[in-house]
Amino acid sequence: xxxxxxxxxxxxxxxxxxxxxxxxxxxxxxxxxxxxxxxxxxxxxxxxxxxxxxxxxxxxxxxxxxxxxxxxxxxxxxxxxxxxxxxxxxxxxxxxxxxxxxxxxxxxxxxxxxxxxxxxxxxxxxxxxxxxxxxxxxxxxxxxxxxxxxxxxxxxxxxxxxxxxxxxxxx
Amino acid sequence: xxxxxxxxxxxxxxxxxxxxxxxxxxxxxxxxxxxxxxxxxxxxxxxxxxxxxxxxxxxxxxxxxxxxxxxxxxxxxxxxxxxxxxxxxxxxxxxxxxxxxxxxxxxxxxxxxxxxxxxxxxxxxxxxxxxxxxxxxxxxxxxxxxxxxxxxxxxxxxxxxxxxxxxxxxxxxxxxxxxxxxxxxxxxxxxxxxxx
Numbered sequence: 001x002x003x004x005x006x007x008x009x010x011x012x013x014x015x016x017x018x019x020x021x022x023x024x025x026x027x028x029x030x031x032x033x034x035x036x037x038x039x040x041x042x043x044x045x046x047x048x049x050x051x052x053x054x055x056x057x058x059x060x061x062x063x064x065x066x067x068x069x070x071x072x073x074x075x076x077x078x079x080x081x082x083x084x085x086x087x088x089x090x091x092x093x094x095x096x097x098x099x100x101x102x103x104x105x106x107x108x109x110x111x112x113x114x115x116x117x118x119x120x121x122x123x124x125x126x127x128x129x130x131x132x133x134x135x136x137x138x139x140x141x142x143x144x145x146x147x148x149x150x151x152x153x154x155x156x157x158x159x160x161x162x163x164x165x166x167x168x169x170x171x
Numbered sequence: 172x173x174x175x176x177x178x179x180x181x182x183x184x185x186x187x188x189x190x191x192x193x194x195x196x197x198x199x200x201x202x203x204x205x206x207x208x209x210x211x212x213x214x215x216x217x218x219x220x221x222x223x224x225x226x227x228x229x230x231x232x233x234x235x236x237x238x239x240x241x242x243x244x245x246x247x248x249x250x251x252x253x254x255x256x257x258x259x260x261x262x263x264x265x266x267x268x269x270x271x272x273x274x275x276x277x278x279x280x281x282x283x284x285x286x287x288x289x290x291x292x293x294x295x296x297x298x299x300x301x302x303x304x305x306x307x308x309x310x311x312x313x314x315x316x317x318x319x320x321x322x323x324x325x326x327x328x329x330x331x332x333x334x335x336x337x338x339x340x341x342x343x344x345x346x347x348x349x350x351x352x353x354x355x356x357x358x359x360x361x362x363x364x365x366x367x
Binding site for chain 1: 293
């Protein structure tokens with residue numbers, strides 16, 4: 001039993017996370033500077049199959065193909081922008097993890113600003129409403145009653161005020 | 172603050188509107204979710220669906236060799252226009268299960284006289300050949316894309332994918348996933364009529 005568990009554990013270790021396959025040395029460019037550039041580009045590109053990973057993080061077949069294309073182009077001396085353009089032309093906005101600002105993505109990019117403005121307007125509106133919630137000025141009767149209380153008078157409070165029902169004694 | 176001497180009595184309509192606002196927002200969200208769920212049910216809404224970047228453009232330039240033994244010519248970009256009618260390009264593979272599901276629809280289109288061109292994507296030629304022998308060969312032309320590079324030029328992200336190219340050689344429609352009978356009657360056939 002113990003041996004089986006050990007074997008299982010070892011198998012899990014060896015299987016490793018998906019990252020292991022992505023770091024395949026056979027895929028990498030010999031020049032570390034170019035390889036680093038290729039990785040930076042790859043982290044900007046969405047894996048179209050898994051959709052929530054970059055092609056650098058994904059184990060999908062298509063992601064591997066795209067990594068290879070990125071490396072080929074980087075090795076051929078293309079600029080980062082040219083490589084990104086190459087994939088953008090084929091896969092559109094969705095392939096870029098940071099989509100470009102276009103008419104179609106304007107709402108997406110504008111949302112933080114819209115949310116901030118909306119929140120600001122809400123705060124302003126609430127501040128304007130605040131004075132209405134402030135306590136109203138004391139009436140003459142209330143003032144008199146207050147001074148009596150402060151003066152330490154021993155007269156029964158409710159009797160002398162004759163105020164509104166709200167001021168009456170709490171039974 | 173200086174207007175405090177003239178206390179503004181709260182407008183009952185404003186109060187009511189404020190109370191209703193969350194209800195309206197929740198109602199709107201509910202309607203949106205309902206529409207999404209309905210779309211999921213009928214298949215008209217796919218949350219993972221990605222629009223093709225090639226719609227309204229000409230297909231990429233490419234030339235693919237024929238499948239040995241299939242008795243069909245290969246496929247290149249030049250074959251996609253000048254047919255006098257819209258054509259379909261269908262990417263498939265023998266290892267792809269949804270391709271088996273959609274194959275009867277491809278056969279049906281082919282029998283109806285629609286030019287259906289095939290691209291065998293990342294598939295060993297003998298496997299593609301076996302697939303066509305088992306399920307029939309609907310393709311008037313058939314290219315072999317073993318490395319899958321031409322497919323990337325098309326913006327393909329899985330098989331099967333089907334593209335509709337109109338008479339003038341412009342891509343009008345892309346379907347990612349199997350063309351089912353519903354897809355055929357509700358989407359593809361109306362489009363074929365429109366671009367005929």
